[in-house]
Amino acid sequence: MRTDIxxxxxxxxxxxxxxxxxxxxxxxxxxxxxxxLDLSSLGALVVKGTTLHPRKGNPPPRIIETPCxxxxxxxxxxxxxxxxxxxxxxxxxQFSIPVIVNISGDTPxxxxxxxxxxxxxxxxxxxxxxxxxxxxxxxxQFGSDPAAAAEVTRVVKANTNLPVxxxxxxxxxxxxRVAQSVAEAGADGLAMINTLLGMKIDIxxxxxxxxxxxxxxxxxxxxxxxxxxxWQVFKETNLPIIGMGGITCADDALEFIMxxxxxxxxxxxxxxxxxxxxxxxxxIEQFLVKNGYSDVNQLIGKAHQ
Amino acid sequence: xxxxxxxxxxxxxxIMPGYNLLRVHAPDIAHSSQPGQFLHVLCSDTLxxxxxxxxxxxxxxxxxxxxxxxYRVAGRGTAMLSDYxxxxxxxxxxxxxxxPPANSKVLVVAGGIxxxxxxxxxxxxxxxxxVADVFLxxxxxxxxxxxxxxxELGHSVQVATDDGSSGYHGRVTDICSPDFISGLxxxxxxxxxxxxxxxxxxxxxxxxxxxxxxxxxxxxxVGACLACACKTRTGHPEEFTYSxxxxxxxxxxxxxxxxx
Ligand SMILES: Cc1cc2nc3c(=O)[nH]c(=O)nc-3n(C[C@H](O)[C@H](O)[C@H](O)COP(=O)(O)OP(=O)(O)OC[C@H]3O[C@@H](n4cnc5c(N)ncnc54)[C@H](O)[C@@H]3O)c2cc1C
Ligand SMILES: Cc1cc2nc3c(=O)[nH]c(=O)nc-3n(C[C@H](O)[C@H](O)[C@H](O)COP(=O)(O)O)c2cc1C
Ligand code: FES
Numbered sequence: 001m002r003t004d005i006x007x008x009x010x011x012x013x014x015x016x017x018x019x020x021x022x023x024x025x026x027x028x029x030x031x032x033x034x035x036x037l038d039l040s041s042l043g044a045l046v047v048k049g050t051t052l053h054p055r056k057g058n059p060p061p062r063i064i065e066t067p068c069x070x071x072x073x074x075x076x077x078x079x080x081x082x083x084x085x086x087x088x089x090x091x092x093x094q095f096s097i098p099v100i101v102n103i104s105g106d107t108p109x110x111x112x113x114x115x116x117x118x119x120x121x122x123x124x125x126x127x128x129x130x131x132x133x134x135x136x137x138x139x140x141q142f143g144s145d146p147a148a149a150a151e152v153t154r155v156v157k158a159n160t161n162l163p164v165x166x167x168x169x170x171x172x173x174x175x176x177r178v179a180q181s182v183a184e185a186g187a188d189g190l191a192m193i194n195t196l197l198g199m200k201i202d203i204x205x206x207x208x209x210x211x212x213x214x215x216x217x218x219x220x221x222x223x224x225x226x227x228x229x230x231w232q233v234f235k236e237t238n239l240p241i242i243g244m245g246g247i248t249c250a251d252d253a254l255e256f257i258m259x260x261x262x263x264x265x266x267x268x269x270x271x272x273x274x275x276x277x278x279x280x281x282x283x284i285e286q287f288l289v290k291n292g293y294s295d296v297n298q299l300i301g302k303a304h305q
Numbered sequence: 306x307x308x309x310x311x312x313x314x315x316x317x318x319x320i321m322p323g324y325n326l327l328r329v330h331a332p333d334i335a336h337s338s339q340p341g342q343f344l345h346v347l348c349s350d351t352l353x354x355x356x357x358x359x360x361x362x363x364x365x366x367x368x369x370x371x372x373x374x375x376y377r378v379a380g381r382g383t384a385m386l387s388d389y390x391x392x393x394x395x396x397x398x399x400x401x402x403x404x405p406p407a408n409s410k411v412l413v414v415a416g417g418i419x420x421x422x423x424x425x426x427x428x429x430x431x432x433x434x435x436v437a438d439v440f441l442x443x444x445x446x447x448x449x450x451x452x453x454x455x456x457e458l459g460h461s462v463q464v465a466t467d468d469g470s471s472g473y474h475g476r477v478t479d480i481c482s483p484d485f486i487s488g489l490x491x492x493x494x495x496x497x498x499x500x501x502x503x504x505x506x507x508x509x510x511x512x513x514x515x516x517x518x519x520x521x522x523x524x525x526x527v528g529a530c531l532a533c534a535c536k537t538r539t540g541h542p543e544e545f546t547y548s549x550x551x552x553x554x555x556x557x558x559x560x561x562x563x564x565x
Binding site: 025026027028032033035036048056057058059060061062063064065067068069070072074077219220248268270271272273274275 | 309357521525529532546
């Protein structure tokens with residue numbers, strides 16, 4: 001790490017020592033990857049989607065490979081917010097990085113209750129998932145309606161003093177409208193994009209492959225859509241954005257930053273290269289040096305100038 | 306210890322049509338692996354195919370620091386595996402088999418490529434002076450692997466094929482006679498799900514414990530993505546949970562799994 005280069009960013013009030021974090025659900029609670037990298041080198045850690053009560057998740061198969069991507073239908077399997085607050089978050093303190101907890105619920109009140117429990121925990125920030133395509137209730141149902149997304153945002157804000165980032169779904173006609181609506185409702189930042197609703201059929205069994213029939217598409221295949229979404233939302237709102245969708249290398253991350261992302265999250269790429277995040281941090285620094293920049297903030301939204 | 310490493314391929318062999326044996330130099334993995342554990346192998350240096358493939362550890366040679374993989378060419382990923390001078394591998398991953406006490410009566414049942422992790426177990430068993438009965442099942446003689454090597458380890462092999470091209474004409478579970486099964490201390494198996502389900506039913510009837518190695522589609526291989534779900538029992542008879550093959554398995558106790 002070079003001292004003459006600043007990689008630090010301030011994203012929705014969270015101080016990150018570099019702009020790279022993990023995409024919820026692809027990095028567990030971080031500990032699963034602690035053998036492969038030093039977690040304390042991350043800008044922040046975004047952990048698995050957490051709900052009020054434990055969830056079993058969907059029947060298998062839960063994952064299918066597609067060209068340059070994957071479809072997943074995990075169904076928010078998680079131990080519930082109490083275990084996260086009492087057992088998991090205290091263990092993550094040792095890494096001394098901001099921990100962002102991604103939350104989901106069936107009703108706006110559920111989101112509020114989870115936010116309240118996290119308010120006094122080690123969490124640095126709450127990421128509100130109104131965009132999960134893999135659960136029957138909640139999730140995307142809130143994210144596809146600007147008014148419903150704003151309602152969830154207001155309830156969460158009313159229950160916590162932590163910064164609140166709202167994670168947007170690409171499965172809508174107009175992401176900008178949803179972004180503006182949650183911004184008015186008090187969101188401190190945006191995360192985008194969640195997965196795109198998709199499916200695969202096995203032509204031999206003549207049945208859908210995923211246990212839950214449909215799933216969310218992620219990985220390199222979705223990157224152009226995600227870059228476009230960040231570009232559009234950056235232009236029309238003032239909120240900091242955590243950009244994600246198909247990032248596998250520093251070049252990908254830089255595209256998102258130039259489109260307007262303050263920080264980036266690495267998701268599916270962790271499965272292929274568990275060290276993808278740290279490789280990307282290094283690559284961003286090298287890009288700055290090579291191109292005569294001293295601060296990554298100089299590149300945020302650069303493509304709009 | 307878990308690692309990600311670029312391991313040099315020291316040997317590749319086409320052992321039968323559709324089956325390859327690959328040996329890589331990975332001393333740390335060779336020293337720390339247990340039978341039943343697997344490696345998560347990168348098949349491509351491009352983004353397509355994207356995911357790693359889980360492949361069991363077939364044998365280790367601690368002196369030479371090598372690990373070998375026996376695999377069936379099943380699709381695009383496994384078809385590419387023999388193309389490289391180096392393989393990017395993660396591992397050893399998962400929980401392997403627990404060895405039985407000395408002098409136990411042990412049956413090992415392999416369905417097709419299911420022999421891949423079981424061969425490593427059979428090696429350990431003979432190192433411990435144990436002799437196992439080994440039942441190999443396959444669709445036809447062309448899918449029966451490693452018979453000679455298993456005999457050389459001192460174990461006795463019986464064979465069943467669906468088409469009768471070798472050994473008993475029928476399913477491997479058909480040669481599991483009640484008298485024989487009820488005298489066993491432990492059954493180890495890996496193979497197609499229907500075979501394992503049938504075997505689980507048989508050993509349950511005779512109260513014999515089993516260690517079953519399961520397969521499920523994987524993402525991360527380390528317990529982070531929760532993709533590799535397998536239905537298992539909890540303490541309550543009416544309830545179930547989803548365990549994860551990559552970290553809770555791949556080896557499960559037969560009685561723990563909800564076989565549906
Ligand atoms: C713990 C474990 C150990 C295994 N050990 C061995 C072994 O030692 N030798 C061997 O030949 N095979 C083994 N398999 C199966 C092997 O992983 C698959 O055959 C392989 O992933 C197929 O990849 P492909 O690209 O050739 O096939 P494709 O069908 O093109 O693969 C498409 C996708 O489906 C997944 N997939 C397909 N079949 C399976 C399967 N049976 N299990 C899990 N995922 C699958 C692939 O990983 C990939 O993501 C093991 C599986 C598991 C879970
Ligand atoms: C296996 C898996 C599980 C996921 N779980 C969640 C989740 O719990 N909450 C959430 O907001 N997003 C979840 N996502 C979406 C990712 O956080 C991310 O938005 C998406 O995968 C796009 O990024 P990527 O292409 O880099 O993976 C999940 C994605 C995957 C692949
Ligand atoms: S493959 Fe990710 S949890 Fe098992």
